[in-house]
Amino acid sequence: MLIAEGLGLRRGGRWLIRDVAFSAEPGKTIAVIGPNGAGKSTLLKVLTGELNPDTGQVQLDGSDVARLSRAILARRRAVLPQATTLTFPFSVREVAELGITVPAFPLSGPARAALVGRALQTVELSALADASFDTLSGGEKQRAQLARVLCQLWAAEGEGAMPLLFLDEPTASQDLAHQLAVLDVARDHAKRGGAVVAVLHDLNLAVAWADRIVAISGGRIYADGPAETVVTETMLADVFQVRLSPGALPADRTPFVLPQTAVRLVSDGPSSLAS
Amino acid sequence: MTARAESRIAPPAATRRARPIAGAMVAAAGVVMLATVVLSLSLGATGITLDAVPRVVASYLGGIEPMTTEEVRERLVILEIRLPRTAMGLLVGSALALSGAVMQGLFRNPLADPGLIGVSSGSALAAVAVIALGDGLLAPVVDALGAFAVPISAFVGGLIATALLYQLATRAGYTSIATLLLAGIALGALAGAITGIIVFGSDDRELRDLTFWSLGSLGGASWQKIGAALPFLVAALVLMPYLVRVLNGFLLGEAEAGHLGVETETAKRIAMVGVAGAVGAAVAVSGVIGFVGIVVPHIVRLVTGPDHRYVLPGSALLGGALLLAADSVARVIVAPAELPIGIVTALFGAPFFLWLLMRRRGGLG
Numbered sequence: 001m002l003i004a005e006g007l008g009l010r011r012g013g014r015w016l017i018r019d020v021a022f023s024a025e026p027g028k029t030i031a032v033i034g035p036n037g038a039g040k041s042t043l044l045k046v047l048t049g050e051l052n053p054d055t056g057q058v059q060l061d062g063s064d065v066a067r068l069s070r071a072i073l074a075r076r077r078a079v080l081p082q083a084t085t086l087t088f089p090f091s092v093r094e095v096a097e098l099g100i101t102v103p104a105f106p107l108s109g110p111a112r113a114a115l116v117g118r119a120l121q122t123v124e125l126s127a128l129a130d131a132s133f134d135t136l137s138g139g140e141k142q143r144a145q146l147a148r149v150l151c152q153l154w155a156a157e158g159e160g161a162m163p164l165l166f167l168d169e170p171t172a173s174q175d176l177a178h179q180l181a182v183l184d185v186a187r188d189h190a191k192r193g194g195a196v197v198a199v200l201h202d203l204n205l206a207v208a209w210a211d212r213i214v215a216i217s218g219g220r221i222y223a224d225g226p227a228e229t230v231v232t233e234t235m236l237a238d239v240f241q242v243r244l245s246p247g248a249l250p251a252d253r254t255p256f257v258l259p260q261t262a263v264r265l266v267s268d269g270p271s272s273l274a275s
Numbered sequence: 276m277t278a279r280a281e282s283r284i285a286p287p288a289a290t291r292r293a294r295p296i297a298g299a300m301v302a303a304a305g306v307v308m309l310a311t312v313v314l315s316l317s318l319g320a321t322g323i324t325l326d327a328v329p330r331v332v333a334s335y336l337g338g339i340e341p342m343t344t345e346e347v348r349e350r351l352v353i354l355e356i357r358l359p360r361t362a363m364g365l366l367v368g369s370a371l372a373l374s375g376a377v378m379q380g381l382f383r384n385p386l387a388d389p390g391l392i393g394v395s396s397g398s399a400l401a402a403v404a405v406i407a408l409g410d411g412l413l414a415p416v417v418d419a420l421g422a423f424a425v426p427i428s429a430f431v432g433g434l435i436a437t438a439l440l441y442q443l444a445t446r447a448g449y450t451s452i453a454t455l456l457l458a459g460i461a462l463g464a465l466a467g468a469i470t471g472i473i474v475f476g477s478d479d480r481e482l483r484d485l486t487f488w489s490l491g492s493l494g495g496a497s498w499q500k501i502g503a504a505l506p507f508l509v510a511a512l513v514l515m516p517y518l519v520r521v522l523n524g525f526l527l528g529e530a531e532a533g534h535l536g537v538e539t540e541t542a543k544r545i546a547m548v549g550v551a552g553a554v555g556a557a558v559a560v561s562g563v564i565g566f567v568g569i570v571v572p573h574i575v576r577l578v579t580g581p582d583h584r585y586v587l588p589g590s591a592l593l594g595g596a597l598l599l600a601a602d603s604v605a606r607v608i609v610a611p612a613e614l615p616i617g618i619v620t621a622l623f624g625a626p627f628f629l630w631l632l633m634r635r636r637g638g639l640g
Contacts, residue, residue, distance in 0.1 A: 045530075048534065049533075050530055050533055050534070069538070070533055070536045070537060070538045070539075071536040071538075072536075073534075073536065074534065074535050074536025075536070078534065079531075079534040081528070081530060081531060081534075084527055084528055084531060085528070086526060086527065087383040087384060087385065087526060087581075088385065088526055088576065088580075088581030089580070089581060090526065090580065090581055090582075091580070094580065094581075094582060095527075098523055098524070098526075098527060098535065099535065101520065101523060101584075102520055102523055102524040102527075102532065102535040102536065102537065103535050103536040104520055104536070148527075152535065
């Protein structure tokens with residue numbers, strides 16, 4: 001269980017996030033949405049312990065994340081960054097293996113190979129296991145990194161803990177099928193009892209995938225709850241500066257948006273790029 | 276996701292990079308090293324051949340006193356000239372190659388090298404300053420440190436250079452390699468210039484030779500020098516298993532290394548101290564020898580891939596081998612005179628470095 005209260009982070013005299021309360025329960029998927037520069041990635045960095053907040057604290061199973069060693073944190077949570085560049089030509093398999101060897105999980109060679117094999121299969125990169133990471137497409141690179149993150153999660157799971165999974169725009173460079181596939185992998189982790197927090201830009205994907213949606217605007221939490229209470233016309237206008245009425249699926253009232261019907265709002269009135 | 280079919284067909288053979296033999300390649304580097312040890316031990320102006328080595332060592336260890344003048348001479352040459360020279364070549368080569376590999380991993384750039392970015396020059400300046408001022412201003416320090424005065428000051432000089440460079444090149448957690456290289460060149464030139472002034476202004480016996488401090492030599496090898504440098508090199512070797520894990524994490528990026536459990540700030544400090552120690556010790560006993568730190572890790576990476584589990588031990592072994600080979604060339608090519616070893620390493624290393632640059636024309640970043 002991850003609980004944070006009163007989180008604030010200031011850089012250069014500006015609050016990147018302020019007064020943020022956040023929680024992630026085991027077995028739940030949480031999508032963080034918001035416009036560019038709203039503080040989504042910053043929030044993720046603070047929640048994962050990469051940055052220490054100036055105010056408030058993040059508690060992970062009762063202990064302050066800022067006080068936990070990196071080695072312990074690596075066993076409690078895994079993070080998939082937006083994009084990763086490698087300086088030296090690792091193969092895909094070697095990249096995945098780093099998720100086990102860098103945190104130094106005590107696994108035997110065969111156990112490690114099995115875990116890596118399973119991770120690569122899960123992200124559909126088995127056929128490219130021996131390819132150089134550099135030669136992959138953007139989407140494949142991110143899936144290779146996801147395989148690394150899965151190795152870390154599963155190795156930590158093997159030690160008894162159910163770690164959290166953080167994903168920063170995991171669908172950004174994926175085609176539609178792989179967007180769904182990546183989110184399926186994340187959901188699987190939640191089904192096994194881990195909490196998953198993902199920054200997502202596609203509102204429809206967020207709605208379809210997440211148990212809870214957190215909308216951020218100007219470094220503060222604008223709304224936090226189930227999709228139908230968060231993805232509303234008011235939120236879209238206030239947070240994303242667009243006039244757009246969400247539709248709702250008949251079956252369970254799940255909201256959806258049609259971007260082609262949107263009108264951009266500029267501070268004091270409706271406008272659009274074309275005009 | 277497992278339910279979905281594999282979405283890609285297998286890539287063409289050219290992009291496949293299976294490396295089941297990485298461990299074997301490290302072992303091969305060890306064999307190459309042994310071969311250069313034999314080569315180094317059998318070379319010399321006195322005409323004493325390799326077969327004398329086991330004989331002399333055995334009689335020395337057995338406590339047998341040499342009888343004939345021939346035996347006395349043989350023992351002197353083997354025990355006091357060739358063995359220390361070979362041992363020092365191994366140590367210095369390993370230290371330089373290992374330092375290069377660590378810096379490249381730390382800065383996430385294949386062009387980082389302690390010689391190239393001025394760390395060695397910083398060490399040399401500090402060493403020269405301590406020798407020159409050893410009788411005057413710094414006399415109490417030198418007296419207190421004894422035989423370790425020069426290696427320790429070289430270590431401190433290297434550390435200051437490394438830290439300074441890192442500060443210069445890092446803004447908001449991002450290290451610009453272009454700045455690092457350029458600042459390193461400037462810093463190295465400055466340190467070299469000041470070293471030159473001190474050397475020319477000094478009449479100290481140890482300092483008479485500027486070539487030593489700019490191009491290096493294994494010629495002055497002695498067991499005493501080895502003893503003074505050894506602790507630093509051993510400390511760097513002891514750090515190796517820790518650095519393997521850390522540097523592999525750094526290859527993904529600093530933030531990612533942190534996510535994977537590496538205390539990144541601590542790790543950077545430890546790696547820099549280790550590099551400064553190894554480079555400082557190498558410079559203190561053999562002067563500034565360039566290009567070993569950049570050439571060796573690259574050759575190793577070409578065969579084993581970038582995993583530091585293989586790159587670090589492979590570099591340590593091959594670095595010793597390469598320096599002994601370079602030293603052998605330096606001793607033979609203009610015999611009976613001796614070429615400064617830095618000329619030989621630059622002759623092979625500089626074109627290699629250019630080739631590296633051409634291959635990475637995309638940028639320094």
